[in-house]
Amino acid sequence: MRPIHGLLLMAAMMLPATARASEDEQLWTTSSATVKLDDHWRLSQELVARFSDDRHGLYEIESNTLIGYKLSKAVTLWAGYTHDPQYAGGDFTVMEHRGRQQVTFDNIARIGPATLSARMRVEERWREGIDGTAWRLRPYVKLVMPFHEGGKTALILSHESFFDLNKTNFQRVQGEERMRNLIAVTTPLARNVNAEIGYLHQHGFRPGADDSNDHVASVALAFSF
Template sequence: MRNLISSLALPALLSAAPAAADEDIQGWTGVVAQGAVKGDLYVWLEGQARFTDDIGQLGQFILRPAAGVRFAPDASAIAGYAYVQTRSSAGAITREHRPWQQVQFALVRNGAGKPVVTSRTRLEQRMVEGRNRTGWRLRQFVRAGVPISRSGVQAVVFSEGFFNLNSTDFGARSGVDQWRNFVGLGLPVGKKARLEPGYLNQRVFRPGEDRTNHVLNATLFVTL
């Protein structure tokens, strides 16, 4: 398991290592409520607020509901819609409508049968107001959470790659779009919630200089 954690954390070190000229310090907050309700009906409810420009303004707001089916313990297939509003540093506002589909399941479980490593594959169709082309993007996410205390505190790492499947008139280029890597803690908050604060490194790949965002990230996860 130690080797697995090291392999997941390696991309974070690589993405944080060489300095990109364009950098920003940001603060991201979010709430994700998910779980099976009424049998195997699976629901996902998510809201995010991202503060950009050295945490000086609300740069992005996301609402992301979805529903689907739990087809095995710790495995689900869902589809949903995301509304994304982004404000640039110059004040311009972009609104995006994003249908999405996702499969999530446990890759590794511990001796008690609880997930230790989770995989999430998501496909998005990005539609930006005022633009004509729909951008197709694939996201692959892998998370590992290892208990480090008897109280349920976990060491958490995750890595997520974003891959554009086509180019668009709103600036998306076919190929690797960005990579996110996170290192932090999982803190139990009651019986059905946990808070995961930590550091997230976001590398956005662009023509010329890439962009690196250093993010203070905290997400509250609630089990329905």
Template sequence: MYRLLPLCFLSCLSIAAPAAAQTSHDEALWVNGTVMGRIEGSVVFFAEVQPRIGDGVSRLSQLLLRPAVGVELSKAVTLYQGYARVIDPVENGPDLREDRLFQQLTWNVGKIGRLEVQSRTRLEERWRSDGDGMSLRARQMMRFEYPLAAGVKRVAALGSVEGFVGFKSAEWGGVTGFDQVRTFVGLEIPLPGTSTIEAGYLNQTRDASGSRVSMVHAAALTLFVRL
């Protein structure tokens, strides 16, 4: 029996090796600038611009512009309606353009000891310039924040995981079923007022054509300006 163990180990390696070879990797820099504040009463807003530099941090691979208006249903829950314009630059041809409508529910779940937990649920209706039809996708993110010092203005450790699931594809693409998962680890650093910077590592793992997996390793930097 023990003589079979090396053979089993080699067999497992031979099976795993092709799967590993089907995963493509890219290094990127994702930068996000977000302004948020109150319009009047319980009506709030946010607006963000997010350039993503990919292909080994060599060129602009995507640009997102995403504003939204929301209503605070309680101190912990806010419901948003938003729009996003997504631009994918193409070297030899017209840029790909995507229009999204999205609905978002943000819930400050509460604390587990000193650990702060937040949930963000988003539903996206997507149209793209290179084909007809609407693609429908849901996103669920759980965010965890742990203060590393006492007080309101303190450095905190951050972690988040977000899963993407497609409900409807379109002529231009989109998926049904699992789309991608994003994980983030980093730090939240306070700025004057209530603004903050978040910096860390983001991993994006998604399905690609031909039973392949595409993985992005991104340095992520986000500025939140709270008015």
């Protein structure tokens, strides 16, 4: 079996069964910029806009600001804040604030021609007008496989799970609440600009109700300075 065939098989195996699940088609657009402040410090800003058929258009604008400290070539510690207004059909509904801490592990292993990276993220969530602090854990792994040796255009496979660590009035599942699986292609557009286009499947676990499946067209631009 060729390496790329094996990686595609892995991606298929990560998708959960879709029986008895509600379906939604979505578009997620992401722009991000990472600035190297010196040999150790980094500043990252990311903006994500999410659109849904079921929610009649725009339903979330997520702004993530992080400061990072590079411990080594592979390991970086990050901390910051997420500003997350939410909408229904483009009309504002609720404001969510998050604290975010994470550690990233870049290119920590090779699987054939592919490189493996990982991240562990912890978030604290608050919603205006609703009592309680919601805690969750988000482990993430990513495989990047160039289409040819030494090339910068590559296939990406990634998996992320969301584990809710407690229950509040707005975080109602304790345990695994959702997972995201992505298959995408990344390619440089310019010296400091990368584009990523792909398909993301988000499966939500909903005790006492049908699970949810979001089929997402994902488009991202990343700038580095």
